[in-house]
Amino acid sequence: MGAINIIGAGLAGLSAAVTLAERGVPCRLISLQPSERAQSVLAEGGINAALDTMGEQDSPALHFEDTVKGGCDLADPNAVAALTEHAPETVRWLESLGVPFARSGGEIALRSFGGQRKKRTAYAQSSTGKMLMTALIDEARKYEAQGLIRRYSHHELIRLVISGGECRGAHVRDRITGLCAELPGRVILASGGMNGMFPSRTTGTVMNSGDVTATAFSQGVLLSSPEMIQFHPTTVGIPGKRCLVSEAARGEGGRLFIAKATGEKWYFMEEKYPELGNLSPRDVVSREMYFARRQEDTAGEVCLDMTGLSDDIWKNRLSDLREELIRYTGIDPKNTPVPVHEGIHYFMGGIDVDIRHRTNIPGLYAAGECCGQYHGANRLGGNSMLGAVYGGRTAAETAAEGFSPSQESEPAFAPLDDEPLLTPARESFNERLAVILTEALGIVRRADVLESAIGKVRALSEEAVCQREKLRCALALAMLRGALERRESRGAHYREDFPQRSDDFRRTTVARFEANDAVISFREIPERRAEQ
Amino acid sequence: MTYILDITRQQSTDSQPYVQSIPFETDDPAATVAFAMRQINASPDCKDINGETVTPISWECGCLQRKCGACAMVISGRPMLACDAVLSRVARGGRVSIAPLKKFPLVKDLTVDRSAMMEALKSAEVWLKAHASAEERNEGFVFDASRCLQCGCCLEVCPNFYAGGEFSGTAAALPMARLMAALPERDRELEKSYLRHFYNGCGKSLACRNICPAGIDVDSLLVNSNAAAVWKRRFGGRGR
Ligand SMILES: Cc1cc2nc3c(=O)[nH]c(=O)nc-3n(C[C@H](O)[C@H](O)[C@H](O)COP(=O)(O)OP(=O)(O)OC[C@H]3O[C@@H](n4cnc5c(N)ncnc54)[C@H](O)[C@@H]3O)c2cc1C
Ligand code: SF4
Ligand code: SF4
Ligand code: FES
Numbered sequence A: 001m002g003a004i005n006i007i008g009a010g011l012a013g014l015s016a017a018v019t020l021a022e023r024g025v026p027c028r029l030i031s032l033q034p035s036e037r038a039q040s041v042l043a044e045g046g047i048n049a050a051l052d053t054m055g056e057q058d059s060p061a062l063h064f065e066d067t068v069k070g071g072c073d074l075a076d077p078n079a080v081a082a083l084t085e086h087a088p089e090t091v092r093w094l095e096s097l098g099v100p101f102a103r104s105g106g107e108i109a110l111r112s113f114g115g116q117r118k119k120r121t122a123y124a125q126s127s128t129g130k131m132l133m134t135a136l137i138d139e140a141r142k143y144e145a146q147g148l149i150r151r152y153s154h155h156e157l158i159r160l161v162i163s164g165g166e167c168r169g170a171h172v173r174d175r176i177t178g179l180c181a182e183l184p185g186r187v188i189l190a191s192g193g194m195n196g197m198f199p200s201r202t203t204g205t206v207m208n209s210g211d212v213t214a215t216a217f218s219q220g221v222l223l224s225s226p227e228m229i230q231f232h233p234t235t236v237g238i239p240g241k242r243c244l245v246s247e248a249a250r251g252e253g254g255r256l257f258i259a260k261a262t263g264e265k266w267y268f269m270e271e272k273y274p275e276l277g278n279l280s281p282r283d284v285v286s287r288e289m290y291f292a293r294r295q296e297d298t299a300g301e302v303c304l305d306m307t308g309l310s311d312d313i314w315k316n317r318l319s320d321l322r323e324e325l326i327r328y329t330g331i332d333p334k335n336t337p338v339p340v341h342e343g344i345h346y347f348m349g350g351i352d353v354d355i356r357h358r359t360n361i362p363g364l365y366a367a368g369e370c371c372g373q374y375h376g377a378n379r380l381g382g383n384s385m386l387g388a389v390y391g392g393r394t395a396a397e398t399a400a401e402g403f404s405p406s407q408e409s410e411p412a413f414a415p416l417d418d419e420p421l422l423t424p425a426r427e428s429f430n431e432r433l434a435v436i437l438t439e440a441l442g443i444v445r446r447a448d449v450l451e452s453a454i455g456k457v458r459a460l461s462e463e464a465v466c467q468r469e470k471l472r473c474a475l476a477l478a479m480l481r482g483a484l485e486r487r488e489s490r491g492a493h494y495r496e497d498f499p500q501r502s503d504d505f506r507r508t509t510v511a512r513f514e515a516n517d518a519v520i521s522f523r524e525i526p527e528r529r530a531e532q
Numbered sequence B: 001m002t003y004i005l006d007i008t009r010q011q012s013t014d015s016q017p018y019v020q021s022i023p024f025e026t027d028d029p030a031a032t033v034a035f036a037m038r039q040i041n042a043s044p045d046c047k048d049i050n051g052e053t054v055t056p057i058s059w060e061c062g063c064l065q066r067k068c069g070a071c072a073m074v075i076s077g078r079p080m081l082a083c084d085a086v087l088s089r090v091a092r093g094g095r096v097s098i099a100p101l102k103k104f105p106l107v108k109d110l111t112v113d114r115s116a117m118m119e120a121l122k123s124a125e126v127w128l129k130a131h132a133s134a135e136e137r138n139e140g141f142v143f144d145a146s147r148c149l150q151c152g153c154c155l156e157v158c159p160n161f162y163a164g165g166e167f168s169g170t171a172a173a174l175p176m177a178r179l180m181a182a183l184p185e186r187d188r189e190l191e192k193s194y195l196r197h198f199y200n201g202c203g204k205s206l207a208c209r210n211i212c213p214a215g216i217d218v219d220s221l222l223v224n225s226n227a228a229a230v231w232k233r234r235f236g237g238r239g240r
Helices: A011-022 A060-070 A077-096 A128-145 A211-218 A268-272 A282-294 A311-316 A319-329 A383-400 A427-440 A447-462 A467-485 B033-042 B115-123 B136-146 B153-157 B170-182 B188-197 B218-229
Strands: A004-007 A027-030 A149-152 A155-163 A166-174 A180-184 A187-189 A229-238 A241-244 A255-260 A298-305 A338-347 A364-366 A507-514 A517-524 B002-009 B018-025 B072-075 B078-081 B095-099 B106-108
Touching (some): A004 A383, A011 A027, A011 A383, A060 A077, A077 A128, A128 B136, A128 B170, A155 A180, A155 A211, A166 A187, A211 A467, A229 A282, A229 A319, A241 A338, A311 A319, A364 A383, A427 A447, A427 B033, A467 A517, B078 B153, B136 B170
Parallel strands (some): A004 A187, A027 A149, B002 B095
Antiparallel strands (some): A155 A166, A229 A241, A255 A298, A507 A517, B002 B018, B072 B078
16 A cells, blocks of 8 residues: 655654544554653653743744744754744644643643743643653554554664665564564654763663664765754753753742852852843753853852742642652752753754755655754754654655555565664663763863864774664764864854854754765755745 | 672573573662663673673663653562662562563563553554543543553553453553543543443452552542443542
8 A cells, every 4th residue: 555654653753643644644653662662751841832821922933033042043944933833733733632731721821941031831740741642642543543554663774775866665673573674665754862872871762772863874864963962951860861850940940059169059040141040041051050060169069949939839830850859869859959960961963854854865754853953053942842743744744745555565574684784783882982972072062072082983983893883983973073063152062162153154064974974064044934 | 789680581482481690789779670781781791690691681671760661570579660670679688580571472581562552552442532621620630641651560460461352451441541531521432442441351459559650540540430431420520
């Protein structure tokens, strides 16, 4: 019958699958693990839409302005306009699927989130991602029963089938049986962020290894903004990972301070940024925390002070967050400030797509955190779930254009032993790569450190024992070279040696794979079109 | 502190299981079984207590913070999440036994195939047939029921559940409760499905009580679902 292949079953993949099914277009929903295990279930604070239910005269135009400004003018304004314009209907759609958004006066309630001038974030306690996922999983099930969505859970992408310059299918492996098959049809990549490049150092799941992005890159798919990596200001260390303390903690009134040597608490964000204060964009807060710690007259970690929050907020809006903090830090945030530290949280860059979510390879699309759309140099909290759902839906609409069912029967799975991409990267290798990247791609970056890291990664690449290790090194080089060539500071990318923003670099970084390395160029950002 | 992890290893369904005892040293009081297994898998030179090299242990990992249900297994005799199993709390005399869930087909070592759970929800037709619009009193129920991880811990302890059977256990009852709570009108088909796939097969032994690692208040969700499906009352009449 023919079908469209979707790689990844988180928010973006599920949204794409349901959108195709609504149009009667069959798809295969391929993922390493069932949807319940996707990183999207971790999302906490909420999803943005200018629903204007709080009497603040919010509008998609203001949402647009905040997103473009938060992204430091690096996002495609036409894509952001489409996103923010469609945000209210996207959230209403999720509501109709039974997402239990918090309500006030019968309407969806909205909370404050970083970098936004209005209350615009719809939420369900601090478990918004899980609520969205449960609703979408149920909706997808309806179409699974009709045969429109065919689940290939526990399957991994090995490589794309690209011939004649077009993507014609996905080569996948069943992780249970070990058997492989080439699934024909267009492909939507929805494989999530590149956490696996920084094992134990991110707030996300270890299962988003970055292998899909690395493989696509090596097959000629362009990447954009690979150097743009978001550090979330408030994370705490737990065994094996960084645990997020949602921005909702500050949205509901939490304050950041550091102790001065004198013992006095210095609320540095409030002092330095009177307008947005603790709710400034994440790049700003993380950098200020870093600098506040390095100042000579301060001591110890930055603390998040939530002791002023009302009982009502603890009970109705942040009960799960409190429980988690007590469990992992032993500190009850209601009574005692919690020491927090910046942690890698989100990848603004990724697979390069246009406003309709097409990659540079015809027949190949990408959506969600694996793609480099909407967020420019810094993502606003609440915009990524929106980007994943709206992006997934848009990619599906585009991929469905001109789709015609075929008479082909489903390909059979068969053993395959000589495929070089079957061998997974060694965890010890991943760790060595991560050590290099962590040093060079932190909150503050510098040419000499980046140059030395490039040398080290190239040397490490020589030690690779399998194809996937090689490709991870190439992906790492795309991140490092992007950061080296961007000789300015903007958003999440801060260069100690070029601390100012430069108009010359108000362009998108584009990385192309060449000889196991990355070649960087910069592309003009389109002007905003009058009519969408 | 050095713990001994007694891990049940099995190459595939066709091969014999055996227990491999692996020492794990840590001074982190918060270290979990999941953390230990990740460390072990990342050290190519790791040896068991007999000096044999430990080949990578197969297990399902994900969020490492109790939110994705991937890492459910039987630890010190109790089904739980490996990322929730703090070594100092689950160890007995410095040893921790780690085995796969028994109710599902084994894939390898600690990895099992839980597809039957997703299949059960499909055969029970668990999806919305109308737009959701929960009554205010039911909003909390929708939230709570939506939190189910589909981890399978409740099925592991249930005497009446076996994979592929008609009775699908609490892991299927909660998604059905979500729909009942979220719908503005009663859905008779759904209620029938609840009877068939859950209520009629449940022996009320309550073995599943207090096992849920997500801490879901399973009791009140089931009481309200029963009230709706069996006694034809509106969902949500029973307090939380
Ligand atoms: C702790 C935390 C809190 C967050 N809170 C918020 C928030 O409040 N608001 C907000 O807007 N955003 C938030 N985010 C970000 C947001 O959750 C993610 O960006 C978004 O959910 C990504 O969705 P996705 O569908 O792109 O990817 P994912 O949900 O990561 O899904 C990726 C899918 O790809 C599959 N996959 C991966 N590799 C392969 C492979 N090799 N082969 C086959 N399949 C593969 C996976 O199995 C999975 O199904 C948060 C993120 C984290 C980590
Ligand atoms: S009450 Fe007993 S029979 Fe019913 S679901 Fe729970 S464990 Fe199974
Ligand atoms: S009810 Fe609890 S134990 Fe059962 S599958 Fe859901 S989360 Fe797991
Ligand atoms: S790894 Fe997600 S629940 Fe344990």
